[in-house]
Amino acid sequence: MSQPLHLDISEQLRQRITAGDYLPGAKLPSERQLIAEFQVSRITVRRAIANLVDQGLAIAHQGKGVFVTERRKAVYTLTSPGLFVAEDLQNQGIALTVKTLIFEQVTPPQSVQQLLQLPSAEPTAYLQKKILLMEQVPGCMDITYVLPEIGELLASALQHQMTFPVLERHNIPIERVEAMIECQNADPELSQQLQVPLGHSLLTYHHTAYTTGDRPVLHGASISRGDRFCYAVSLNHAR
Amino acid sequence: MSQPLHLDISEQLRQRITAGDYLPGAKLPSERQLIAEFQVSRITVRRAIANLVDQGLAIAHQGKGVFVTERRKAVYTLTSPGLFVAEDLQNQGIALTVKTLIFEQVTPPQSVQQLLQLPSAEPTAYLQKKILLMEQVPGCMDITYVLPEIGELLASALQHQMTFPVLERHNIPIERVEAMIECQNADPELSQQLQVPLGHSLLTYHHTAYTTGDRPVLHGASISRGDRFCYAVSLNHAR
DNA sequence: CAGCCTCACTTGTTATAACAAGTTAAATTC
């Protein structure tokens, strides 16, 4: 055997998916059917399916079956820092709800203290942890640290609305955002909150926002499902 | 049982990793040892380890063992389109080699034809597929379509050097880049080329570069290992 | 007819077993 059986089978199934034999949303044959078709043991069929799931081509639902994944992604456009994630998605016709999990005053980790230039005497900030529901489905978890004076002032507003619009409305303009985008994998907590399998690919947008005078206002991370979202940015030479 | 055994075990191991009991690069206990410690079957231990691998915390080497992953990432800084990936990485002290897999004239897919505004009479372009080796290790696969006249002119230079510096040296300034960053998972080809397991998280940077007069010059995708790379960008309000 | 139950299906978990294949170091051979 030059190649493992499970790979051989998952490649055949992959070909059928990319060829359109199984359309997005459609149910793949059950384990029992695949066992009969390929004449292998259940463990091999399950491994073949796991290969497809790992590649993001299929998703399994206990009791129901394995289904071909939908491949549409919503775009976060990173233009000027003013109009943000929320509006941009709503422009794409995606209903968006904010569910705050945590909103409290904490002592952030060293790295955040530094980025927000908190006074070392009393290095506190407001921590907001929220889930963004797109079309009633959790798509993004946002963890943001806000300067204490701003968190206190805008507590009620921040808990029900998107962050940046609230700030702009209260005369805290965002002049600059330093961002970093990376890939991570769902740990058990994120797996549960975003309702994805353990290890699922996630796209993380780390950002530090500065207001006039280059003073930092907030620092946070938006962790989105990697199979549902992407980021667009335009880079101009003339700056 | 409220929670599967394999999850229970992988969580205990995860805690040891995050607590620093097992440092990056260190070898985890062998399957045999874990079977003895947790008093479960091999299949359960293997599933627990698979959970860690899926979360990007460990990597398995047949015959050698399972090792805690290193967590350092190289940063691609997206500033002005001029200085690019290559220089940026070299500034970070990372040795970079280009290995061209394919360089030929082709008829690109419809979507690329449109982006490059190719004449529908003869919609050809040069396709370059290359592997970028960082410290002799494959880290990124780049697939780029270049306008035919440029591909022809700069064939030899493009095959051994980075794309953007070559263009700049030949008086083809890049004025604007439209980019999109997304997450994808390694299919068998990428898995083989980048030497990562099937389904491994990858970070893809799609880009279309325009020269003076807003004329498109090239369109491509840079597919990097998600566990090794990230993108940084600075967004200014004043544009 | 509404509600409940049962049954047949699905995927998920776990155990035992055997062999394959990559790695390393000790033992053997030349």
Add this chain to the structure above:
DNA sequence: GAATTTAACTTGTTATAACAAGTGAGGCTG
């Protein structure tokens, strides 16, 4: 002593088996 072989480890593949748990349809009961 150097090269080769062997043995003991490691993880990878595959089979068989049994039970758990989620789903949905059909039938039974009130």
